[in-house]
Each structure stands twice: as structure tokens, then as C-alpha cells.
Amino acid sequence: MEEKMKIAVIANCQTQAISNYLRIITGCKEIVNVPVHMFGSELYLKALGSLKSIVEDENGIIFTFNLSERFGELETTNLKKIAKAKVYSITNLYFSGFHPDITYLGSMGKRVSSPLGDLHSKIIITAFTQGLDVNEAKNSFNNETYKALGFYEEFESSKEELFARDANSNIQFANEFLALVTSKHALYTMNHPIPEVLHKFACKLCEHTGIPYDNYPSEFFNNYLSNATWWLIYKEIAEFHGLKIQCPMLFKQPDNKGGNVLSLNEFIVRSYQKYEDVGAHVIRDAFKELGC
Template sequence: MKRGLVISNCQCQPIKHTMSLYSDNIIFDGFGVHLLPHDNKAHIDTLVADIDKYDVVLAVPLSDHYGEISSEKIGDHVKGDKLVRIVNMYFTGLHPDLTYIGGIAKRVDGPLGDYHSKVALLAYLRGYNADETFKLYTAKVFEALGYFDAATRSIEELKNREQNVDVQFSDILQANYREKPTFFSVNHPTSLMFDLYCQRISAFLEEKIGIKQSGFHKDALFGMNYLAGSAIFPVYPEISNHLGLKYPGSYNFKPTTFGDSPVSTYDLKEMIALEFKAFDDVGKSDLTESHAAQLIDHQYSSIDFSNYF
């Protein structure tokens, strides 16, 4: 039995399971860089020391922060056809209001974990109350914030990032994101995306290095996608309407599911109230000093929300 390795972020687990099903006589391990501590050298050195045992390594582009498995250096350890560069599936077009607050090790926690609403954050920083903030979730505000252009921008950015990978994804996304749900959040693809992209990766492996595709029935319904248990950020109705999606938008925000405990979604008013509580817990002063808050405030400094009530 051959062995493969997937070096990726939170997408690592679904990819390793799907690729193990879609490719014949090979099992994939995963190395999730999102789980590494900030001081990651020892973990990466341990991986690199044993990486020769793998028949193929699927790796997303990584910065110099990741040392020996960065895009620049991983080719020193995985030679020739054994290294297959894949893309990190990332799309802001459906969720342009989603943002993180704080660095990776110091994220501000809220009702959806790491995920926050830009509109809620901006309104809070500008002193609006929850009722006033609720009124800002409109097409006019979204247009002013540039949300309606996010899909086009995000796909173009993805195409630029794909120039140095072996297996492209942007055309798959572009052909499908209007038809069915493709992302739970900006970096959590649905099973449909894993199915289609892993079909392409497995075909590439068969053509380029002789790892044959299996006879397993390829379909998103057979996918093992653990990301569905994480927080799910909705596609707002105004975004859905503007993009001409063939599925409806909503303001139902799903928190993370833990174990076998069911969760209920938050509506928009509940979400805003919980966001404001999370912001209060951090404190307005500390929140204002965060990189995300400064970036968002600067980006939208010319927009006066009072004009949209």
C-alpha cells in the first residue's frame, strides 16, 4: 500500500480522506499547519526527517514562516514528480462580511468562534447600538462596502495565486458557486468543492505519476467533510440576489457543533447582540488597537453609516 501526505490548513482532513478514496491503493496522511504552535520548527523538522517515506506529497503554498515546508524550500525535500502543489481553496465572494480579529494565536472569540461580521465590528467601533446596527444589513450598505464586487475580485486573486501550483481550482469554483453552496465560510469548502477538486487531483496523479484512480463512486454525497461541524457563516440574501445564486440566502448563523450536542442557529439580531457582548468582553480600547479593526476602519473610513438609515 502506497502512502501519500497532504500538507494543508483546515482543509487537510477532508482532502486526505477523499484522496484516499479516489486514488487506488494509497492512503494519505495529513499535516495540518493550522494546528502548529507559533514556534513550529521542531514539528516541521520531525516531518521533514521522515518525508521520504511518502510516494506523493500534496502541498499548498506556504510562507517562509513554515521553514522547510514553505513553498520555497519544500522542493529541497520532496523531489521531482513526488511533489504536487495544490491550491488553498479560499473564496470571499459569498461571505464578504466575514472577518477575523486578532492574530492566529490571539483571535477574538465570538458567537461563531473566530468569525466576525465586519458591519457589526464597524458599527460597534463607531458607537452604534445593536438596534441601529441591525438596520445596516441592507443592499445599499453592502454596495457601499464593496461586497457585491467581492466574488469577481476573489476569483481573480485565486487565479493569480494558482500560477505556481500544479492543479488549478478557480475554474471549478467559477463554474459552480452560483449553482449550489460551495463554501461554509471563506476558507471552509463544502463537500461539493472537495469532491470536484479531489477528482481533478486524482486524475492528475494518474496521468503524471501513475497513481491510478479508484473505482469508488465519486460524488459529494459520499464525502467526509468535518468542516460542516464548524461554524457556518450564511450567504446574506442581498448577496445571493446580486450574484444570481440558484439557492436562497439567509441570516441564520450556525455556531460550532461539539460532539453529539445539537446546536440552534442565531438570527441576525441574536448574532449582533452576541457580537457586541464579545466586543465588550475585549474592551473597546483593545479592540480598536487590533490590526483587523484598524484595517477595516481605514478601508471604510469614508463611509458614513448614518446616510443609510
Template sequence: MSSASKKCLVISNCQAQPLKHGLTWALDDFVVDIHGVHTTRLADRAEAHAKLIANKYDYSFVLTTPLSDKFGVLATDQIVKAFDPIPVIFITNIVFTGLHPDVAYIGQMGGRLQGPLGDYHSLIAALAFASGFSGHEALRLYQGNTYRFLGYFDECEKSFLELRRREQSVDIRFEQEIRDLIRDGTCFFSQNHPSSRIFVPYIDKIAGYLEARGLARKSGWHMDVNIVPNFLASSAIYPIFPEIARHNDLSFEGSYFFKSTSVGDRPGRVYGLEELVRLEYEAFSRVPKEGFMALPVVKDSLAKFGNAAQWPR
């Protein structure tokens, strides 16, 4: 960092790292610090937040996603006052379940059941297991009638409406751009991991907003999705099922191939649907059956949809 460099702070979740790198390239002579709210232990939050506030004059501005009251002084209704007079700009936490409605978390944050895709699980596999289906029987559930019954085909528009609702409280919105981008390429690796196809225009829009407000200047470098790395691609990648791709009129056909997390130079594995379900069943079997049935996502989904044996075929 040169003595002339300016600094800004990005407060976000797993999207903080791609934002850091992209904004460093998009802005002229800026060092971007990040605070990942998802990596800070609950016991350490107060101290970590106090340190950020104590160092606020290091930053020209702060970019933050809206945060709930559990984040103390970083919560949406407190952070502007906490960082005053440093400008605070609210950006979107891009979450879009519309193309990955089958992704489910099993267990509470910090204690989630781990499977072949880490935190990510197939809701259909979980409900088939809870319904007493064999792995072979579970495979037959991955088809259009199931998706229609579970509401998967309705999730895309619901996600756009939810994104629009959440963006009412931010300064830089991106819902319309996602609508325009989503048909012609992979925009999400999972519901909360956007691809560079999303990040590149989003970061460019943020940089343009900052320049218009006189808070920064754009570097002039033209970022391209083919040359901007995205660290989230190293995490698990959940496919867009072919039936969901066709229903939403995507220009590509989707698949049933799942990629596990890559660690350093160790590539992740690619699983077909049959192997994925088998490994999911192994993960589910590590939980006592009574405890598995009591897990909120399993219990609530069974109450809503019933035993998988009753689903339309």
C-alpha cells in the first residue's frame, strides 16, 4: 500500500472477498479492507466491532449489507451513527434461491450437518430419507412433477420479488440487472454464491455510484467475466436442474452434476445424482433417526408436503 492510497471498508458475508478484489481493481488507488460477519464468532463480535469503529477514520467510506440487531453496532439502524462522519453506503446481500430451490441447510449455523457438499444438502434427498425411501427410490423423485408439487417452479419469481423487497433499504440496487443477466449464463453457484457474471457488473455499478458521489474514482480498467477470478467457485457448486432451467427459459440446459469444495490445490469432486444421494444418505444416517426427524427443516417440510410416498408422480 502506497502512502497515497486511500482505504475503504466492506462489511459483508462470504461475498466480501470477491467484492474486495473486484473493487480494488475497479477503483483508482484504493485499498479495500473487509470484515466478514460470517467468520466472526459470537463471543468475539463486540470486540471486533469496537475495533472497526475505533479505526473508522482510516476509511474514506464504508460499504455494508443490511444487518440485523444481532450484529450490535453494525446493525442497519446503528451503523450510520457508529461510523459518523464516515459515509456508510448500503449494498445488496445477493441471495437468490430461484434457480437452486432444492438447497437446504440441516442444523443451526455453527452446528450444521456436513455432507458431500459441506453445508449444502438436497431437500428432496432429506425428505426421501425421512420418508423411509431407499436411495434408489429417492432418485425417482428428481423430476418435474416433484418440482411442481414442492413449488420449485415458482421460486424464481418469488426470489426476484424478495430481492426487490430487501433492496428497498439499500443505496445500490441490482435486482433488475439480475433479471437481465440470468437467462444467458451461470449467474449463481448456489443461492448465496454469485458467479463473476453477477459480480463484474455489480462491482462496476458500485464503482460508478462511488464516483458519482465523489467518494472515489474508477480506475478505467474494463473488467470482463472471463478474466476476473471468483473465489466462491472453489466452494461447492450446486447445479440448476434441467427441468428448472427449461421452466425458466434459460439458454442452457442445466445438469445433475454437483461439485464439492476445492481446498487449496486439491480439486473438489464431481458427483452425479446417484452418488450424491448415496453420500447424502450416509451423512443423514450419522444422526439418530429421531433427532433427524426433529430437525426444523425436516420437520417443517414434512408438515408442509407430507411423506414423499404421497407426492404426485
């Protein structure tokens, strides 16, 4: 790897992990992360400043999610036109087929928090807004509820969305990604992959662009995403889709929110406490905005 090569990764919460993997396997000393999920923040604006030197560098390589015009100067079509660097659109590693219960409450930057950070359970919110007690909410985690809420259909819907995004990317990874997530517990949540996924993705980026790299074992890599929420796949959903894994009904908080492992009962109790603090009307209104 020549020292003059510069790389930028424009992505969501995955950007730091992808950049770290690229740094290790390529030896590139200058990699810029641009976290678009933090659009407008101080960190985002600082990253934009660092990105400019790569955009103007003919030896630079930029990997970016396909971004719309709402991201201003980072709109992918525009970036490809103005950059002297080579710009490659890449796949957003998102698949909700095994995590259909997860939802956000509130718009970006105005999220209502839960015991698991920004992530909420649709089942728990539904139970809370319907006035069910904790035991009734717990008993709602069953096959009938999953059917009624369309959880089993989420797999095909998310798969179609994944391949549609992939078709518009210069570097395609949907087949490899889906093969991994349907063979093992490869996602902490719908958009937080385990090290093996990120490692193979980083190698694919290098192979496509001709960047020399060393293929270290994926187990060696630190994954920043593992510090966030762990939401294990519900047994019935795994069985329905033929995923041969066994998972306890447990949830891990993000490390910066305590990092504790919660039972389903604890998750419900703490969620109810949060929602009561915020106000039932606020939760109902935010949930309605999601179309639920």
C-alpha cells in the first residue's frame, strides 16, 4: 500500500467499523469516516472538512452509501461528478428479516430512548399503549402475535429492499450478506453485523477496487458495533425461516447505557418505566407516526 493513498467511507453507524477493517487489512494510514447518521453534528462537520482533501486527490478512493439530495454535497450522483477521487457506491448492510420487532420512536436527532438505547420493541409499545400490564405484555411474545404483526413477512420484504439497494451500488454484496445472515446469528440488530460480515465486506471493497490487502482471520478484529445493542433472534422467527440457532430470550444494553443483559421481563418493566416518564400520549403519538 502506497502511503499517498487516501480512503474515505461515507456511511451510517457502520462507517467506523468498516474504516477500521480497511485500515488493518490495507495498511492505509489515512482513512476518513463520514457518519451520515450524525448529519449536521460537530463530528459530521469535522469529517466533511477532512473529506475535502480526499475528494480533490486523484489517488483517493471514496466508498459511499447511495445518498439522496437531502445530504447536500454528499449526494452520491453529485459527488461522482465533482470528485477527482474514484467514488464507489456500496451496499448498506441492513436486513430486518430476523428483527421485525425493532423500531425507532421519533425522528433522527429527536429519538425517544428505551432501555436499549434508541431501539424499541413494537410488541412492548403496543402492549403499553393498549394498557396491558407487564405479564400480559410478556405473554404477547408468541407465534400468534408475530403473525398478526406481519413479522414473518418482513423477511421477504427486507430481502427485496436489500437487493434493490444493491442493484444501484457499484460494489454489490447482497448475495454474500444474505448468505451469512441466513446461516448463523450474524447480526446484533438489523444494521449491526458481526465481525465476519464486516471483514468479508471490507475484503470485497478491496478486491473490486484493486487495493492490495492482507486477509487476517475475521475473529482478530475489534467490532465497535458489538458495544451497542444486542437483540437476539426470537426462537419462532428463527425456526420459521430455517435458521438453525438457539438463542436465549435476552437483550444487551449498549455499553454506554450500562451494558447490562436484560431478561424479557426486565426489558418490559424498564420500557414501561421509560414510557411513563416520557408520557403515554407522547409514546402513542410517536407510534402512530410510524403507521402502527
